[in-house]
Amino acid sequence: MSNVQIKPFKVDIPEVEVDRLKRKLQDTRLPGREIVPDAGTRYGPEYSWAASLYDAWTNHYDWREVQGEINAFPHFIAEIENLRIHFLHARAVRDDAIPLLLVHGWPGSFWEFSQVWGPLSHPADPSQLAFHCVVPSLPGFCWSSWPPRAGWTLQDTARVFDILMKSLGYSRYMIQCGDWGHFVGRELGARYTDSCRLMHCNFAPSPLPEGVEYTEREKTVAARVEDWVENHIGYAVCMRTRPHTIGIALNDNPMGILMWIGEKYNEAADPNKQKKPFWTKAILTTASLYYFTDCVMPSMLCYYENVRHHNFAEFAIQPENRIKIPFGYTSCFWDTEPSSKRAVERTGNLVFYKERNDGGHFAALEIPEGITEDVRALAAQEWKWD
Structure with missing residues (x-):
């Protein structure tokens, strides 16, 4: 394997890009209300959850601190x-x-x-x-x-x-x-x-x-799978059929990326783990990585090119x-x-x-x-x- 070239790499997002993300977040206008009264989670994640994440990313999240943690190992x-x-x-x-x-x-x-x-x-x-x-x-x-x-x-x-x-x-x-x-x-x-x-x-x-x-566990799982396919699989259908469309739409859209990927951390994780502050950090770090590296569109190819969920x-x-x-x-x-x-x-x-x-x-x-x-x-x- 001598023909494989390996070079050291350091994660270092330019300050101008970090500042640009902050500006784009500050310029973002949320809808200001849920889609219908008492929407709950029937139409997607609760509006209050989205607004809370937006506030955390805009006003509290520290990318430089996380970047330092990422670079702790080579x-x-x-x-x-x-x-x-x-x-x-x-x-x-x-x-x-x-x-x-x-x-x-x-x-x-x-x-x-x-x-x-x-x-x-x-x-x-x-x-x-x-x-x-x-x-x-x-x-x-x-x-x-x-x-x-x-x-x-x-x-x-x-x-x-x-x-x-x-x-x-x-x-x-x-x-x-x-x-x-x-x-x-x-x-x-x-x-x-x-x-x-x-x-x-x-x-x-x-x-x-x-x-x-x-x-009993298998019955619970079967019911969850049925609910997932019936009510939560829309993201996969989009990405396995029209990744260019949704990918271009989200590429330079921080809040769009946050909702598109953050929804899964809301729906597919242990609800007790989501109550901890670390979970907000996990979602915002993932969204930041996708935004800074322009990878939201090419990441969708996993769905387009591989076996379907069903x-x-x-x-x-x-x-x-x-x-x-x-x-x-x-x-x-x-x-x-x-x-x-x-x-x-x-x-x-x-x-x-x-x-x-x-x-x-x-x-x-x-x-x-x-x-x-x-x-x-x-x-x-x-x-x-x-």
Whole structure:
């Protein structure tokens, strides 16, 4: 992998761009009222929620402070297949550390793992397993290149990320992933088994066996999935059919970006986690990253170029897509589609399963202690160097 060029990179948004964002926010005019009286959440997030986030972003959020936190670990740009791939590299100090690839989805970013890359690479307890954390931005996100052609899929991204890990000297590695990142992990676990040896995910759409009687949890999940498809899937329909239209409309529109992506952090996360101040920071940081890097439009290609939501489960049980390596799954109760053990084990070599009653779709941000615990437990159980 000597042909892969890797150069240091520092996140440094010019002051003129930070000031411009502030001006655009200050010049923004909100509607001033909800769409109809007593709209609640039937028409989208509550108006009061949007107004509160707008105030926080305009008057209280400190990008420079967050940028300093982001730069606490080194960043790099790798040139692979004429693509610039941005990644954070949190190396452990221990020789026995396990290489770990962490892959986000939409509307996430590399920052989605900001609460776990430190504890995983530098555990407070020296007896715990440590990991060399490699956290890339998917093509089309943040400082990674946009996908170079029509038809670029997450299978292509998996190939590039496998090259990235090998170029860093990690001929064997583990992956943790959720959302669209799960499909990168599934590809690696199905077709790159010489290098990707172990997988943990917190999103794994899977069909239950036909004719089985549902458990109470499975009944709750089925009802939530039905509600999600009926009342919340409009964003995906837009992006998988007309990404240019909505992408151009949102590109230089901070409040538009905030609502488009922030809605998911409102709807797909544990409601108890949303009450904490950190959740506002999480939403505003993600919106800031999308705005500063002009990635809201190319990020939508995940939806346009890949499997549709209604085919997720069927895709996972196809023989060519089954995960051949050992893998683990953490089922978070507040996720959009938390799967059960007997469903997920139909999609591959499931060796670790954990149900958690807290956490949702953004598990690494919502329950970082739980995710680090489960990653370590799976690695302790299954990781082999040979």
